[in-house]
Amino acid sequence: xxxxxxxxxxxxxxxxxxxxxxxxxxxxxxxxxxxxxxxxxxxxxxxxxxxxxxxxxxxxxxxxxxxxxxxxxxxxxxxxxxxxxxxxxxxxxxxxxxxxxxxxxxxxxxxxxxxxxxxxxxxxxxxxxxxxxxxxxxxxxxxxxxxxxxxxxxxxxxxxxxxxxxxxxxxxxxxxxxxxxxxxxxxxxxxxxxxxxxxxxxxxxxxxxxxxxxxxxxxxxxxxxxxxxxxxxxxxxxxxxxxxxxxxxxxxxxxxxxxxxxxxxxxxxxxxxxxxxxxxxxxxxxxxxxxxxxxxxxxxxxxxxxxxxxxxxxxxxxxxxxxxxxxxxxxxxxxxxxxxxxxxxxxxxxxxx
Amino acid sequence: xxxxxxxxxxxxxxxxxxxxxxxxxxxxxxxxxxxxxxxxxxxxxxxxxxxxxxxxxxxxxxxxxxxxxxxxxxxxxxxxxxxxxxxxxxxxxxxxxxxxxxxxxxxxxxxxxxxxxxxxxxxxxxxxxxxxxxxxxxxxxxxxxxxxxxxxxxxxxxxxxxxxxxxxxxxxxxxxxxxxxxxxxxxxxxxxxxxxxxxxxxxxxxxxxxxxxxxxxxxxxxxxxxxxxxxxxxxxxxxxxxxxxxxxxxxxxxxxxxxxxxxxxxxxxxxxxxxxxxxxxxxxxxxxxxxxxxxxxxxxxxxxxxxxxxxxxxxxxxxxxxxxxxxxxxxxxxxxxxxxxxxxxxxxxxxxx
DNA sequence: CTGTTAGCGCCTTCAT
DNA sequence: ATGAAGGCGCTAACAG
Numbered sequence: 001x002x003x004x005x006x007x008x009x010x011x012x013x014x015x016x017x018x019x020x021x022x023x024x025x026x027x028x029x030x031x032x033x034x035x036x037x038x039x040x041x042x043x044x045x046x047x048x049x050x051x052x053x054x055x056x057x058x059x060x061x062x063x064x065x066x067x068x069x070x071x072x073x074x075x076x077x078x079x080x081x082x083x084x085x086x087x088x089x090x091x092x093x094x095x096x097x098x099x100x101x102x103x104x105x106x107x108x109x110x111x112x113x114x115x116x117x118x119x120x121x122x123x124x125x126x127x128x129x130x131x132x133x134x135x136x137x138x139x140x141x142x143x144x145x146x147x148x149x150x151x152x153x154x155x156x157x158x159x160x161x162x163x164x165x166x167x168x169x170x171x172x173x174x175x176x177x178x179x180x181x182x183x184x185x186x187x188x189x190x191x192x193x194x195x196x197x198x199x200x201x202x203x204x205x206x207x208x209x210x211x212x213x214x215x216x217x218x219x220x221x222x223x224x225x226x227x228x229x230x231x232x233x234x235x236x237x238x239x240x241x242x243x244x245x246x247x248x249x250x251x252x253x254x255x256x257x258x259x260x261x262x263x264x265x266x267x268x269x270x271x272x273x274x275x276x277x278x279x280x281x282x283x284x285x286x287x288x289x290x291x292x293x294x295x296x297x298x299x300x301x302x303x304x305x306x307x308x309x310x311x312x313x314x315x316x317x318x319x320x321x322x323x324x325x326x327x328x329x330x331x332x333x334x335x336x337x338x339x340x341x342x343x344x345x346x347x348x349x350x351x352x353x
Numbered sequence: 354x355x356x357x358x359x360x361x362x363x364x365x366x367x368x369x370x371x372x373x374x375x376x377x378x379x380x381x382x383x384x385x386x387x388x389x390x391x392x393x394x395x396x397x398x399x400x401x402x403x404x405x406x407x408x409x410x411x412x413x414x415x416x417x418x419x420x421x422x423x424x425x426x427x428x429x430x431x432x433x434x435x436x437x438x439x440x441x442x443x444x445x446x447x448x449x450x451x452x453x454x455x456x457x458x459x460x461x462x463x464x465x466x467x468x469x470x471x472x473x474x475x476x477x478x479x480x481x482x483x484x485x486x487x488x489x490x491x492x493x494x495x496x497x498x499x500x501x502x503x504x505x506x507x508x509x510x511x512x513x514x515x516x517x518x519x520x521x522x523x524x525x526x527x528x529x530x531x532x533x534x535x536x537x538x539x540x541x542x543x544x545x546x547x548x549x550x551x552x553x554x555x556x557x558x559x560x561x562x563x564x565x566x567x568x569x570x571x572x573x574x575x576x577x578x579x580x581x582x583x584x585x586x587x588x589x590x591x592x593x594x595x596x597x598x599x600x601x602x603x604x605x606x607x608x609x610x611x612x613x614x615x616x617x618x619x620x621x622x623x624x625x626x627x628x629x630x631x632x633x634x635x636x637x638x639x640x641x642x643x644x645x646x647x648x649x650x651x652x653x654x655x656x657x658x659x660x661x662x663x664x665x666x667x668x669x670x671x672x673x674x675x676x677x678x679x680x681x682x683x684x685x686x687x688x689x690x691x692x693x694x695x696x697x698x699x700x701x702x703x704x705x706x
Numbered sequence: 707c708t709g710t711t712a713g714c715g716c717c718t719t720c721a722t
Numbered sequence: 723a724t725g726a727a728g729g730c731g732c733t734a735a736c737a738g
Contacts, residue, residue, distance in 0.1 A: 008496050010732085011733095020708075020709085022731090022732080023708070023710075023732095027733095035708085039708080051496045052496075053497065055730085055731055056410075056469075057409075057413035057730090058410075058730070059472075059733075060473075060714090061713095061730090061732075062714055062732045062733040063734090064715095067469075068453070076435040076436075077435065078631075079430075083429075085429055086428065093460060098453050100452065100454075102446065102451070116420075116451055119409035119412075120409035120451060139404050142404035144361075249631070252635055256635055278630065279632035279635045279636070282609055282635070284637060363714095364716060373724075373725085374726075375716080376718080383717075389723060392724080408716075410716095412717075414729095414731065416718095
């Protein structure tokens with residue numbers, strides 16, 4: 001950086017302008033009630049006249065904490081990460097702290113970025129720990145609290161996420177009750193812990209009925225992958241009457257292609273996903289999906305992180321928040337009411353237990 | 354905060370462990386080439402053994418800048434803000450800085466939050482300046498560089514956003530070429546500068562043809578508002594053959610309701626929006642919309658902010674990036690190809706100029 | 707209620 | 723190539 005910052009006002013300049021000592025200036029901002037009304041007014045006046053903006057770094061150094069929480073996310077496409085971030089930010093701000101954000105995708109020097117992040121926060125939350133070297137996480141974990149989001153806890157870290165296995169089993173069961181028997185799981189269990197857990201639930205549902213468990217069809221989340229799969233399904237490379245997709249983007253892409261080629265959904269093949277994106281309720285048929293309490297997760301992560309920073313002990317076990325099915329028409333249910341937005345429970349026999 | 358941070362490693366402890374002075378430790382991280390290979394190894398070894406994570410605040414204080422950029426956004430729903438943030442983060446990280454984020458919506462003490470933000474960054478970018486008191490912005494603007502996103506520049510600030518007026522005029526013209534004559538603008542021009550500019554373009558298109566300009570229908574962005582309007586349209590409170598909606602969420606909500614009630618889109622009424630959200634290409638008919646170079650805006654804002662921090666002069670005029678129409682079926686165009694994703698230009702006469 | 711003073715951890719001349 | 727020393731702006735005792 002060429003030049004240092006243009007000199008701004010400091011406690012010294014404000015103190016001088018107000019005719020008081022720097023301690024008084026500091027007090028006016030930290031413990032206003034400990035200063036006489038008259039002096040306070042003088043100081044505030046001087047401060048605003050000089051456009052005084054305190055230097056956070058100096059305060060942090062003095063009080064020995066950053067008053068900031070770090071968050072590392074893969075990216076921000078779709079509602080999942082955004083809602084998580086909104087929850088995290090809301091709670092963090094409520095606690096009086098700042099949030100420092102880093103996105104992993106497309107970063108060739110993730111180490112650098114995350115190290116930089118870590119040096120300016122009191123603790124950090126990470127989603128998609130797969131992206132960064134375990135060594136880095138270990139170092140950071142030893143230096144400050146870390147919360148893993150939607151993943152497996154590392155030694156010395158907390159982990160918070162949504163329930164995936166049981167919702168996947170429930171969803172698979174639901175499809176079976178609709179009479180589906182040749183199901184396929186679309187997604188890469190090796191790519192992320194949630195996908196792994198979803199496949200696990202898919203698997204359990206099959207085993208519970210004594211059925212063979214189909215191997216997962218290795219597709220990433222990308223919409224292009226969905227289109228590709230649809231093509232191979234149409235070509236007869238696969239045979240299925242229900243598709244359990246790792247997320248909604250994939251489900252929507254596949255469903256869209258199938259529909260365009262005359263395949264009837266759900267009659268010929270049912271399609272379901274995860275996340276309940278906006279498009280899920282606007283497409284025809286409405287997409288049956290799983291909604292996760294994403295915002296709540298973000299809030300919880302922020303809360304937990306702060307507790308750890310303040311000295312709380314490590315949790316014994318990962319926290320898993322409950323999810324719930326959103327039944328629309330793509331699984332074979334009948335949409336409740338043509339004039340409603342399609343979010344209520346449907347009245348078809350399949351899920352009237 | 355109950356306890357100060359648990360003492361971590363510092364330059365002092367690392368120096369001691371490595372048997373060198375603190376200056377050498379500092380050099381190893383700042384100018385490695387200025388240290389002999391042997392000493393460097395000793396220091397790095399000690400550092401990793403002690404899990405040394407430098408204290409950003411101390412460095413910031415010493416070098417007199419934060420190496421961080423602040424960003425204030427209203428919220429993160431939909432692709433607009435997310436993409437903007439992704440662009441901003443990518444570029445900021447590329448420049449070796451951190452991004453500190455604050456969301457305005459639902460914050461009762463926005464001042465506090467933004468002040469806190471400002472105290473830990475070298476400059477900040479703000480979208481939706483309406484949310485926070487002009488006085489606060491003035492103070493901050495006097496102390497450090499500010500870039501206004503998608504809004505009007507304040508004295509002393511830069512402004513960067515997308516072109517709205519001309520795309521709105523283009524869109525309106527397009528609908529007129531489809532033979533529409535009774536058009537309505539849905540949205541509140543008073544709520545945000547972009548909406549104001551879009552209405553302005555809508556207005557210009559009318560004036561250019563010597564037509565009366567309909568008053569805007571005051572709806573916020575909320576999906577619920579769209580449903581409400583659809584109801585009143587069905588009830589006959591309004592009459593229109595084309596609806597220009599301030600954004601896609603509104604457009605989708607309105608279109609969905611109309612379709613559910615048997616209104617044919619685009620035959621009976623055309624519907625268009627802004628943003629090109631994912632749902633826009635999955636609904637039937639596909640939603641005609643305007644795509645903005647949002648990511649590019651985010652990158653540009655980050656770049657510009659850094660330039661200002663490094664001493665660049667204020668820009669003379671706001672920067673407005675070009676947008677482009679995405680023609681699908683909801684405006685009356687024929688979708689190009691049933692098997693494609695519907696993003697290419699359509700072949701209908703209306704936009705073959 | 708207000709002022710004085712001693713750091714917080716790191717960077718950076720200036721010597722050696 | 724390395725060490726010594728001062729200072730960045732702010733806070734928090736401790737005096738008065």
